Amino acid sequence: MYVIIAGAGKVGWNLARELLERGDEVTVIEQDRRRYLTVEQELEHAVQYGDATELWVLERAGIQRADLVVAVTGDDEDNLIICQVAKEKYLCERIIARCNNPRNLTHFKLLGIQPAVSATDLILRLIEHEVPRYGLVHLLDLPEERLEIIELVVGDGCKAAGRRVADLSLPEGVLVISVLRDGSGFVPGADSVVEAGDEVLIVLDPGLEGDITQLFVANGASGASA
Amino acid sequence: MFVLVVGSGRVGSSVATSALRAGHTVSVLDEDPLSHERLDVELGRSWEDAGGRFTIGTALELDALTEAGIEEADVFIASTDGDNTNLVVAQLAHRRFDVPKVIARVLDPRRAAWYAEQGLHTICPTQIAIEQLEKAALEIG
Numbered sequence: 001m002y003v004i005i006a007g008a009g010k011v012g013w014n015l016a017r018e019l020l021e022r023g024d025e026v027t028v029i030e031q032d033r034r035r036y037l038t039v040e041q042e043l044e045h046a047v048q049y050g051d052a053t054e055l056w057v058l059e060r061a062g063i064q065r066a067d068l069v070v071a072v073t074g075d076d077e078d079n080l081i082i083c084q085v086a087k088e089k090y091l092c093e094r095i096i097a098r099c100n101n102p103r104n105l106t107h108f109k110l111l112g113i114q115p116a117v118s119a120t121d122l123i124l125r126l127i128e129h130e131v132p133r134y135g136l137v138h139l140l141d142l143p144e145e146r147l148e149i150i151e152l153v154v155g156d157g158c159k160a161a162g163r164r165v166a167d168l169s170l171p172e173g174v175l176v177i178s179v180l181r182d183g184s185g186f187v188p189g190a191d192s193v194v195e196a197g198d199e200v201l202i203v204l205d206p207g208l209e210g211d212i213t214q215l216f217v218a219n220g221a222s223g224a225s226a
Numbered sequence: 227m228f229v230l231v232v233g234s235g236r237v238g239s240s241v242a243t244s245a246l247r248a249g250h251t252v253s254v255l256d257e258d259p260l261s262h263e264r265l266d267v268e269l270g271r272s273w274e275d276a277g278g279r280f281t282i283g284t285a286l287e288l289d290a291l292t293e294a295g296i297e298e299a300d301v302f303i304a305s306t307d308g309d310n311t312n313l314v315v316a317q318l319a320h321r322r323f324d325v326p327k328v329i330a331r332v333l334d335p336r337r338a339a340w341y342a343e344q345g346l347h348t349i350c351p352t353q354i355a356i357e358q359l360e361k362a363a364l365e366i367g
Binding site: 053054055056075076077078080081085088089101103104106107110111 | 286287288308309310311313314317318321322334336337340344
């Protein structure tokens, strides 16, 4: 596989090293002269000096025959343009973009630059997983399919505790798919009773989390500490 | 017309002041508060007193673009000092906010030409300089 990597920062350099070790052919493009000279001592001809947003630099690196273009500079605009040009002008089949500011992910999406990887976003998700707000964990988000699966612990004294699933008056688009109690799980029926301390898995349409939180989190437990 | 200028350097601020003098509603977005002074100086009076709008923020921030009035803009001019910033923000203005007229300043002639082929209205000062220099040189020669 021939891979062009734009940006020889920590991400680009380490990525190049791993890919070369796997036996892939790699060209890294770096626009900072000093950084280029440093990286070149190790990567030798696998790194080229230049601005990867300039078409001739990409062409010199052989973008026409690249199987994959990875844009991992520290600048989101540059990563967007490099990937857009690779995909739409040079018809490169696979692109991967780094998104430094997670707020820019929406721009990558709008311009069809996917996948866009944001380390900040990944860490935020991990934090959410480790330190769940209101005891709610996102297990799966499928924004395209408009589906989420969340896990939460039923709070003491919340509206749902002690009630049958059928009596929860769950909003449309919400389904309790499993209940984990005392280490064993079951798929609840309409008559199953939800108890405080249960871990429940819920599948729902995006945007309904607020309603769910109200039902399953004890009154007053939400907000303040989050 | 409502004209939104993103990037108020020499080019952006001049276009913004001419548009304001011509009676248009003009809003300027720039990350550097100093660019506001440039507007005052070029205009010869306070930008706000003359009816201009100014927002501090970076081009890719949706909140800043909204505050600057992108949703009402008839004309959008991307004139920051970064080609790629201009190309990205111009595409946002066009695709996300449906601004009727979007113009991006792009210094690199090849990128300007390719994006123009894709339907983006680009203006390339470098290309203009090349043509004028060629013309001037030949006239002298």
